[in-house]
Structure formats: C-alpha cells, structure tokens
Amino acid sequence: MASVWVRRSGAGHPEAMAVLAVLLPVLVMLAVGLWGLDRGGMWRDEGVTFQVARRSVPQIWQLLHSVDAVHGLYYLLMHPVLAPHPGEVALRLPSVCAAAATAGIVAALGVRLCRPRVGLWAGLLYAVTPMTGHFAQEGRSYALVAAGAAAATWLLVRAMTVPPARTKARTWGRAASRDWWAYGAVVAVTCLLHELAVLLLFAHAGTLALARVPARVWRAWGCAAGAVVLALVPLALVSHAQSAQVAWLPQPGLGSVARLLAAFTGPAWLVVVPHLVLIAVALRRPFARRGELSLQAVALPLMVVPPALLMTVSQFWPLYDDRYVLYALAGAPLLAAAGAERLVSLLPRLRLTVPTGARVTLIGVLAVTLGFAFQLPLFRLDRTPDHRADNLATVSATAGRELRPGDPVLFLPSIVRRSALTYPNGFRGVRNVALSAPGPSSGTLYGQEAAPSELRRRLSRLDHVWLVAEPFATRPTWTPDSPTERLKLTLVEEEFVPLQEITRGGVTLRLYIRRPPRTA
Structure with missing residues (x-):
C-alpha cells in the first residue's frame, strides 16, 4: 500500500x-x-x-x-x-x-x-x-x-x-x-x-x-x-x-x-x-x-x-x-x-x-x-x-415618490414587505392594512397578518388602497394558498378599481380606488 x-x-x-x-x-x-x-x-x-x-x-x-x-x-x-x-x-x-x-x-x-x-x-x-x-x-x-x-x-x-x-x-x-x-x-x-x-x-x-x-x-x-x-x-x-x-x-x-x-x-x-x-x-x-x-x-x-x-x-x-x-x-x-x-x-x-x-x-x-x-x-x-433578481432600494424609492403619509398599503404576497423592512424610508408614515404583529415580536420574517375577517373590516373603511405586489401576484392565473392573501385579491378586485400602476425593481405598485356604488 x-x-x-x-x-x-x-x-x-x-x-x-x-x-x-x-x-x-x-x-x-x-x-x-x-x-x-x-x-x-x-x-x-x-x-x-x-x-x-x-x-x-x-x-x-x-x-x-x-x-x-x-x-x-x-x-x-x-x-x-x-x-x-x-x-x-x-x-x-x-x-x-x-x-x-x-x-x-x-x-x-x-x-x-x-x-x-x-x-x-x-x-x-x-x-x-x-x-x-x-x-x-x-x-x-x-x-x-x-x-x-x-x-x-x-x-x-x-x-x-x-x-x-x-x-x-x-x-x-x-x-x-x-x-x-x-x-x-x-x-x-x-x-x-x-x-x-x-x-x-x-x-x-x-x-x-x-x-x-x-x-x-x-x-x-x-x-x-x-x-x-x-x-x-x-x-x-x-x-x-x-x-x-x-x-x-x-x-x-x-x-x-x-x-x-x-x-x-x-x-x-x-x-x-x-x-x-x-x-x-x-x-x-x-x-x-x-x-x-x-x-x-x-x-x-x-x-x-x-x-x-x-x-x-x-x-x-x-x-x-x-x-x-x-x-x-x-x-x-x-x-x-x-x-x-x-x-x-x-x-x-x-x-x-x-x-x-x-x-x-x-x-x-x-x-x-x-x-x-x-x-x-x-x-x-x-x-x-x-x-440581481430584484432591487429593494428601487422599490422603496418608488414608494417614497408615490405614497403619502397615511396612505393604506397592502403587500401581496406578504413577503413583498421585505422592501419596507430593508429600506423603511420610502414607506414611512403609511398604514400597513394587513399587518397584525411585526416580524421581531411575532417570530416571523415579515410579520403576522390579520385574520380574513379583521382584514375585511379594515378594508371596508377605505376609499383607496395601494397594492405593492410581485408581478406574478397580479396575474389572473395566480391562486395564493393563504386565506388572507386570497381575500386581498378578492376584495381589491370586487370592491376597488385600478387607477394607476408603476413597476420598478421587480415589484408592481398599483393604486386602487373604491368602486362607485351601483345605481338602481
């Protein structure tokens, strides 16, 4: 040997x-x-x-x-x-x-x-x-x-x-x-x-x-x-x-x-x-x-x-x-x-x-x-x-130009919240409609979201909402597994109409306004 x-x-x-x-x-x-x-x-x-x-x-x-x-x-x-x-x-x-x-x-x-x-x-x-x-x-x-x-x-x-x-x-x-x-x-x-x-x-x-x-x-x-x-x-x-x-x-x-x-x-x-x-x-x-x-x-x-x-x-x-x-x-x-x-x-x-x-x-x-x-x-x-696959700084900068303090925001799916967590300045002062508990206190990466019933109640009070979404989430063929994510899609499609859309850094920002009530 x-x-x-x-x-x-x-x-x-x-x-x-x-x-x-x-x-x-x-x-x-x-x-x-x-x-x-x-x-x-x-x-x-x-x-x-x-x-x-x-x-x-x-x-x-x-x-x-x-x-x-x-x-x-x-x-x-x-x-x-x-x-x-x-x-x-x-x-x-x-x-x-x-x-x-x-x-x-x-x-x-x-x-x-x-x-x-x-x-x-x-x-x-x-x-x-x-x-x-x-x-x-x-x-x-x-x-x-x-x-x-x-x-x-x-x-x-x-x-x-x-x-x-x-x-x-x-x-x-x-x-x-x-x-x-x-x-x-x-x-x-x-x-x-x-x-x-x-x-x-x-x-x-x-x-x-x-x-x-x-x-x-x-x-x-x-x-x-x-x-x-x-x-x-x-x-x-x-x-x-x-x-x-x-x-x-x-x-x-x-x-x-x-x-x-x-x-x-x-x-x-x-x-x-x-x-x-x-x-x-x-x-x-x-x-x-x-x-x-x-x-x-x-x-x-x-x-x-x-x-x-x-x-x-x-x-x-x-x-x-x-x-x-x-x-x-x-x-x-x-x-x-x-x-x-x-x-x-x-x-x-x-x-x-x-x-x-x-x-x-x-x-x-x-x-x-x-x-x-x-x-x-x-x-x-x-x-x-x-x-890289996306640029969170670009998303935050775009949000900073379009969003105003107090604007309600939905993240779809919730992982898109990573841009706000990494570069919070662009989202400063906005209302995170679906968030129930932040990530650090809930032991999650992106925070814990509200139950569907609570989310429905929160959205019912809004006359407009910004959707921050992955491009795939805005396609008709996408079906989320989470009930909360499904409700986000259902409510914005049934109760709101899109008014404005911007795509930057691999993420889509879309402004929805409440659908006018139907007349008899």
Missing part, C-alpha cells in the same frame, strides 16, 4: 516566494470584492440578512424555531457586525474577507501540494472567477462556507503530512491529533453555516480513497466526520421541518451541469475551453505515488463530488442550487494550475525552449490577467444595482 503521509512540500522553495504566492491572490480578491461593493441596493435574500441580523439575539433565536434555521449561525455572526453601522458595505464586507481568505487558502494548497507558482496561479484563478466575485459581494453565508471548506481541506492535507525525520513520533502524534480535532471543528462550523456543506465530507473521503490511505488515517478521519454528523443532527431535524422554504427549487438537468461547469471556470467560452484543457492535462497524472499526496487527489473530489451528489439527490428531492456548492469551486483553479505546470514540465521532452522559472510564473500570471480582462464586462454587469 502506498503511503499517503506526505512530506512537507515547499521545503526546498524559498519562503518568500511561497508567502508571495499566497499573499498576492488575497490582495487581488480583496480588490475584486471591494470594487463596487456599495452598488446602491440590496436584493431579497440580502434584505432578509439585513433585517434579521439587526434583531436581538432572543428574537433571532425565536425566529429560527419557525423559519430559516439553516442560516441561524450566520445571522448570529452578522448580529455584532451590523450593530455599529448597519449598511450595505457592512453587510457584504464579511463575504469579501471570506472570499479573500479562500483565495489565499487555495494558493496555499497549491504551494503545499505542488510548488509556489502553482499556488499563485490557482489563487489568482480563484480570485478572478466571476462566480467568486459575485458571492464575495453578497450578504449571505456562501462565501463564508467556501472559506470554511477551503480551511478544512487545508487541515485535512496537514493532518496527512508526514513529519520530518528529526521529529519525535510522540510529539508528531500529538500534533496530528490536534490537526484532526481542528479539522472536525472547522467542518462542523462550516456545516452549521449551511448544512449542505456536509457533502464536503464525501469529497474528503474521495481524497482519502484516491490517496490509498492506511487504516489509521481512515479511523482518525472517521472519528472527526462522525463528530461533525452528530453536531449537525439537531439542525438537520429542524431544517427538515422547514423544507417548504426550498420547495421552489427545480429538478436539475444537463443544463444545470453545463451552467455550473461554466461558472466554475468562467462563463466566457474563450475562458472555459482553456480551463477544461488544463484540467484534462492535470488529470493525466497519477493520483497517488509513494510518499506523495497529489494535488489531483485533493482537488478533483472537491470539485466534482459535492455538486454530483447534490444533483443526484435532487432528482428525487430538489435541493440543488449553484450557490449551495460554491465551496466546490476551489478544486477547479487548483486543477487548472496543475495542468499548466504539467504542460511546462513537458516542454523539455518536446525539445522546446523552456523559459526560466520566473518567466514561467510571469507568463502564467499574464494569462490569468488576460482571462480577467476578457471577462471584465461580466464583472461590471454584476456590480450594477439591477443585476
């Missing part, structure tokens, strides 16, 4: 080069993440983070018992972040920092498993991938999950590293034990940030299988993985009871695979094709050699296993969305960088002139820069306010 206990890669390389290979991707990712960070509006998911994380800790805890338990730890972590100066920059800054940390860890993996220039190329590729830049600027947990997964992968590799010959076995045994404990703790926290990160354990099992580890390594990893699963059971039980939240997810198909592959390598085909070629070149190398843990054995399961498993499960129980497997992206730049290094190593065999090491490194950096320049329009588009 080949040994997987690898010696420290990089021992023969200058430390300065290794540090630079890690630091440069971090700085590039920070620059990409901070560019256009305050784009002028939050979208619906960010709005949920913004309003929930500003509640008190007991109120957040109360909410998690009924909805959004899967994001509970993230909300608790964001609570102190948003407390001093709540705003778009503060909301997104943790994601930027997490993405920068991930780029650095990807680079560090390349340095450790291969050589500094491979780490540099991999880290830079990660930093300039549009999917990375997109989630680096979202006030959600996905960039933090990606950072946790990368850190856990680093700890896995570290725990599988053979000590130098001069290190005493007992001393190294204690250090290895600490590494496995750290690995389990990091994976557990990552899974608590989003439970579908548990698929990372299957990817790491694939790494151990490809590396042909001895039984003692499987036992150590199995103990850590078992502890993670036990820690995750309570969250899994609670979130399963809240699974209606993801009922909108479709069953993935071949199109989902193609889109994810393009997202992992870069959506532009002139970037996708070279990536795929380099990955194919990298995979021609054996996964395990005696005394060596290959980069391929680490990167390939990380890139393939979580998305493949989630798509397979989603054929029966749809759970797949590309953001849920963002953490798997880290494997793609590692493989592409390893493929580039493999091509460089083949040049002497082809009797071609081989540039010096510094020139090879520079050529790789320039190639990454060219790929970034080619995809620059995608980055610019992603930083426009209206590129």
Whole structure:
C-alpha cells in the first residue's frame, strides 16, 4: 500500500516566494470584492440578512424555531457586525474577507501540494472567477462556507503530512491529533453555516480513497466526520421541518451541469475551453505515488463530488442550487494550475525552449490577467444595482415618490414587505392594512397578518388602497394558498378599481380606488 503521509512540500522553495504566492491572490480578491461593493441596493435574500441580523439575539433565536434555521449561525455572526453601522458595505464586507481568505487558502494548497507558482496561479484563478466575485459581494453565508471548506481541506492535507525525520513520533502524534480535532471543528462550523456543506465530507473521503490511505488515517478521519454528523443532527431535524422554504427549487438537468461547469471556470467560452484543457492535462497524472499526496487527489473530489451528489439527490428531492456548492469551486483553479505546470514540465521532452522559472510564473500570471480582462464586462454587469433578481432600494424609492403619509398599503404576497423592512424610508408614515404583529415580536420574517375577517373590516373603511405586489401576484392565473392573501385579491378586485400602476425593481405598485356604488 502506498503511503499517503506526505512530506512537507515547499521545503526546498524559498519562503518568500511561497508567502508571495499566497499573499498576492488575497490582495487581488480583496480588490475584486471591494470594487463596487456599495452598488446602491440590496436584493431579497440580502434584505432578509439585513433585517434579521439587526434583531436581538432572543428574537433571532425565536425566529429560527419557525423559519430559516439553516442560516441561524450566520445571522448570529452578522448580529455584532451590523450593530455599529448597519449598511450595505457592512453587510457584504464579511463575504469579501471570506472570499479573500479562500483565495489565499487555495494558493496555499497549491504551494503545499505542488510548488509556489502553482499556488499563485490557482489563487489568482480563484480570485478572478466571476462566480467568486459575485458571492464575495453578497450578504449571505456562501462565501463564508467556501472559506470554511477551503480551511478544512487545508487541515485535512496537514493532518496527512508526514513529519520530518528529526521529529519525535510522540510529539508528531500529538500534533496530528490536534490537526484532526481542528479539522472536525472547522467542518462542523462550516456545516452549521449551511448544512449542505456536509457533502464536503464525501469529497474528503474521495481524497482519502484516491490517496490509498492506511487504516489509521481512515479511523482518525472517521472519528472527526462522525463528530461533525452528530453536531449537525439537531439542525438537520429542524431544517427538515422547514423544507417548504426550498420547495421552489427545480429538478436539475444537463443544463444545470453545463451552467455550473461554466461558472466554475468562467462563463466566457474563450475562458472555459482553456480551463477544461488544463484540467484534462492535470488529470493525466497519477493520483497517488509513494510518499506523495497529489494535488489531483485533493482537488478533483472537491470539485466534482459535492455538486454530483447534490444533483443526484435532487432528482428525487430538489435541493440543488449553484450557490449551495460554491465551496466546490476551489478544486477547479487548483486543477487548472496543475495542468499548466504539467504542460511546462513537458516542454523539455518536446525539445522546446523552456523559459526560466520566473518567466514561467510571469507568463502564467499574464494569462490569468488576460482571462480577467476578457471577462471584465461580466464583472461590471454584476456590480450594477439591477443585476440581481430584484432591487429593494428601487422599490422603496418608488414608494417614497408615490405614497403619502397615511396612505393604506397592502403587500401581496406578504413577503413583498421585505422592501419596507430593508429600506423603511420610502414607506414611512403609511398604514400597513394587513399587518397584525411585526416580524421581531411575532417570530416571523415579515410579520403576522390579520385574520380574513379583521382584514375585511379594515378594508371596508377605505376609499383607496395601494397594492405593492410581485408581478406574478397580479396575474389572473395566480391562486395564493393563504386565506388572507386570497381575500386581498378578492376584495381589491370586487370592491376597488385600478387607477394607476408603476413597476420598478421587480415589484408592481398599483393604486386602487373604491368602486362607485351601483345605481338602481
């Protein structure tokens, strides 16, 4: 059986080069993440983070018992972040920092498993991938999950590293034990940030299988993985009871695979094709050699296993969305960088002139820069306010221009209230006709609505009402499940007539006035 206990890669390389290979991707990712960070509006998911994380800790805890338990730890972590100066920059800054940390860890993996220039190329590729830049600027947990997964992968590799010959076995045994404990703790926290990160354990099992580890390594990893699963059971039980939240997810198909592959390598085909070629070149190398843990054995399961498993499960129980497997992206730049290094190593065999090491490194950096320049329009588009599914700031601004203090407002469905909760200035002074109790006190995201009888009584006193609705809610084919929502539709259609309509930011504002009484 080949040994997987690898010696420290990089021992023969200058430390300065290794540090630079890690630091440069971090700085590039920070620059990409901070560019256009305050784009002028939050979208619906960010709005949920913004309003929930500003509640008190007991109120957040109360909410998690009924909805959004899967994001509970993230909300608790964001609570102190948003407390001093709540705003778009503060909301997104943790994601930027997490993405920068991930780029650095990807680079560090390349340095450790291969050589500094491979780490540099991999880290830079990660930093300039549009999917990375997109989630680096979202006030959600996905960039933090990606950072946790990368850190856990680093700890896995570290725990599988053979000590130098001069290190005493007992001393190294204690250090290895600490590494496995750290690995389990990091994976557990990552899974608590989003439970579908548990698929990372299957990817790491694939790494151990490809590396042909001895039984003692499987036992150590199995103990850590078992502890993670036990820690995750309570969250899994609670979130399963809240699974209606993801009922909108479709069953993935071949199109989902193609889109994810393009997202992992870069959506532009002139970037996708070279990536795929380099990955194919990298995979021609054996996964395990005696005394060596290959980069391929680490990167390939990380890139393939979580998305493949989630798509397979989603054929029966749809759970797949590309953001849920963002953490798997880290494997793609590692493989592409390893493929580039493999091509460089083949040049002497082809009797071609081989540039010096510094020139090879520079050529790789320039190639990454060219790929970034080619995809620059995608980055610019992603930083426009209206590129997300909706823009709550635009809705609030439109409401501020049209609504007057005291105007009655109906939100249809009630989740459209998120614009008023995220940007309340545009709705200041209006009357929320259907609201019975606000979200923080009722333990709900958007507040508790009045019973149909009470809503009917309130609307009977009005001569006009503003309807703030999702576009689908104004279509004749839409039938809501909630009795209160059905009553809203019935009353505005039977007792009111539309007078004015404005559509902005993915939401429709429609003014209704009471229908004149019929004459005999």
